[in-house]
Amino acid sequence: MSGRLRAYGALLGAQARSQAAYRASFVVDLVGNVGATLFDVVTVLVIFGVTRELGGFTLRETLVMVGLSACAFATADLLVGNVERLPAYVRTGLFDAVLLRPLGALPQLLLMDLPLRKASRAVFGLAVLLVALGRAGIDWTPGRVALALLAPLAGVLFFGSIFVATATVSFYWTESGELANSVTYGGRDFTSYPVTAFGGWFRAVFAYGMGFAFVSYQPALALLGRADPLGLPAWVGWVSPAVALVAAALAATAWRVGVRYYRSTGS
Amino acid sequence: MGSVNATVAPPTESNVILSFRTFGAIVQSGFRRYATYRQAALAGAVTNIVFGFLRCYVLLDAAGAAGVAAGYDRAQIATFVWAGQGMLAVILLWGWTDLADRIRTGDVASDLLRPVHPVTSYLATDLGRAGWACVSRLLPSVLVGPIFFDVHLPARWSTVPLFVVSATVAVVLCFGCRFLVNATAYWLQDVRGPQLLWTLGSGVLAGLYFPLPFLPDGLFMALQLATPFPSLLQIPLDVLVERDPPGVQAGLVGVQVGWAVAILALCRLVQRRAERRLVVQGG
Numbered sequence: 001m002s003g004r005l006r007a008y009g010a011l012l013g014a015q016a017r018s019q020a021a022y023r024a025s026f027v028v029d030l031v032g033n034v035g036a037t038l039f040d041v042v043t044v045l046v047i048f049g050v051t052r053e054l055g056g057f058t059l060r061e062t063l064v065m066v067g068l069s070a071c072a073f074a075t076a077d078l079l080v081g082n083v084e085r086l087p088a089y090v091r092t093g094l095f096d097a098v099l100l101r102p103l104g105a106l107p108q109l110l111l112m113d114l115p116l117r118k119a120s121r122a123v124f125g126l127a128v129l130l131v132a133l134g135r136a137g138i139d140w141t142p143g144r145v146a147l148a149l150l151a152p153l154a155g156v157l158f159f160g161s162i163f164v165a166t167a168t169v170s171f172y173w174t175e176s177g178e179l180a181n182s183v184t185y186g187g188r189d190f191t192s193y194p195v196t197a198f199g200g201w202f203r204a205v206f207a208y209g210m211g212f213a214f215v216s217y218q219p220a221l222a223l224l225g226r227a228d229p230l231g232l233p234a235w236v237g238w239v240s241p242a243v244a245l246v247a248a249a250l251a252a253t254a255w256r257v258g259v260r261y262y263r264s265t266g267s
Numbered sequence: 268m269g270s271v272n273a274t275v276a277p278p279t280e281s282n283v284i285l286s287f288r289t290f291g292a293i294v295q296s297g298f299r300r301y302a303t304y305r306q307a308a309l310a311g312a313v314t315n316i317v318f319g320f321l322r323c324y325v326l327l328d329a330a331g332a333a334g335v336a337a338g339y340d341r342a343q344i345a346t347f348v349w350a351g352q353g354m355l356a357v358i359l360l361w362g363w364t365d366l367a368d369r370i371r372t373g374d375v376a377s378d379l380l381r382p383v384h385p386v387t388s389y390l391a392t393d394l395g396r397a398g399w400a401c402v403s404r405l406l407p408s409v410l411v412g413p414i415f416f417d418v419h420l421p422a423r424w425s426t427v428p429l430f431v432v433s434a435t436v437a438v439v440l441c442f443g444c445r446f447l448v449n450a451t452a453y454w455l456q457d458v459r460g461p462q463l464l465w466t467l468g469s470g471v472l473a474g475l476y477f478p479l480p481f482l483p484d485g486l487f488m489a490l491q492l493a494t495p496f497p498s499l500l501q502i503p504l505d506v507l508v509e510r511d512p513p514g515v516q517a518g519l520v521g522v523q524v525g526w527a528v529a530i531l532a533l534c535r536l537v538q539r540r541a542e543r544r545l546v547v548q549g550g
Binding site for chain 1: 304310311313314317318321325326330331337457463464467481
């Protein structure tokens with residue numbers, strides 16, 4: 001076990017050294033990655049420039065959702081987002097090499113090119129969340145403090161599961177290309193707004209079919225002490241860690257089934 | 268006699284018909300090249316449609332009970348979003364690194380040996396690609412959108428041809444911008460930095476994340492005239508949803524044409540400067 005950990009540590013260390021070798025590029029990447037999340041926040045601010053409420057929520061309330069979403073997505077992207085490269089590994093047959101090594105396939109994939117440049121974004125996401133929580137006028141109780149700590153972690157686990165689950169599609173459909181983005185980045189956009197802003201079956205599928213409502217909307221309701229306009233009971237805001245665990249279990253199953261299905265390109 | 272290539276030594280007897288035919292052939296091969304990736308096109312179209320729903324719901328909600336946001340009514344917002352999702356793939360805002368990759372590997376040397384100017388041949392390929400994107404990406408978006416939302420259909424006959432012109436100019440302009448970003452590889456080798464700046468700036472300033480009139484009027488006008496970004500997406504979409512009277516619409520397309528000419532000229536200039544200093548490694 002300790003030997004295995006050392007091996008993972010060596011992989012991570014090599015990555016860190018190689019990425020920091022080109023300092024200027026690394027700094028540009030760090031700054032640029034903040035920009036991506038910054039513009040997500042700017043977009044919300046601009047939209048609130050033409051309206052006072054979105055889905056019945058004010059800017060301050062919406063920013064709590066933006067903060068939860070940005071923090072969870074950016075951290076999951078840093079830790080697990082690399083799995084997006086799976087289609088390339090499957091297509092080129094590089095995945096064979098990964099499977100041949102005496103280490104877990106998924107940890108290897110994640111550590112083979114851990115994008116340390118995305119760390120800046122995770123920190124920025126956390127900053128947005130802290131500022132939003134501070135300005136939302138939340139009536140803090142011990143329970144809410146616990147939820148404020150647990151909800152972002154649950155969000156990271158949830159988005160991480162989404163990254164892994166959507167990547168497994170490429171085991172069956174190598175040319176799936178951007179398809180995974182519609183759920184990963186789409187989920188990020190979806191969780192940046194109150195669920196009530198959306199409508200129809202689209203809302204039902206994204207919010208409750210796939211569970212994105214539990215990343216930011218439901219926990220934000222519980223933190224803000226607001227009743228759900230959609231009529232779900234108040235305790236639903238507290239179950240997001242459980243939803244994240246279920247998502248992780250499903251993603252792990254999808255991964256195992258996918259790896260078992262994988263057939264090498266043979267080249 | 269110095270170096271001979273397409274840029275510095277144009278043929279003494281230029282044959283216009285022949286060069287048009289060459290251009291057309293490259294456009295066709297560009298179309299065929301991209302049309303091979305049918306599954307990727309399907310996956311891309313699905314992604315555009317998902318984002319169409321996301322953006323459309325949010326912006327419609329912003330329009331609220333009044334039904335108007337920054338001068339767009341609900342139907343105009345729906346058209347703006349769904350046509351915008353399709354246009355995103357047609358102009359190909361993101362993800363083109365062909366030229367930068369060829370510069371890094373040195374393959375660009377074979378582009379310079381061809382009797383067609385590199386800017387011209389890459390543009391022709393890109394027009395072919397855009398043609399395929401119209402079929403595979405724009406069409407699905409504009410067909411699916413109206414099924415779920417009330418959209419604004421052009422009321423004036425002049426809008427449709429004007430939009431076709433506007434969209435075509437946007438493709439040319441976007442190609443020019445991408446060419447410039449890629450051409451920094453002649454000097455930098457690694458274009459991740461410029462690419463990142465382009466990706467960040469173009470998404471926001473072109474009007475993809477939110478319609479630019481959501482910004483204060485002065486800022487919107489300044490962006491529209493002083494930067495090429497709104498000419499990529501915002502202007503074609505404003506033409507399509509008939510935000511302005513015909514005269515203003517034509518004027519906006521004029522702004523686009525101005526930017527496209529300026530950027531293409533800059534592309535040729537940059538290419539010439541780059542060829543003077545380019546040293547291709549290897550044999």
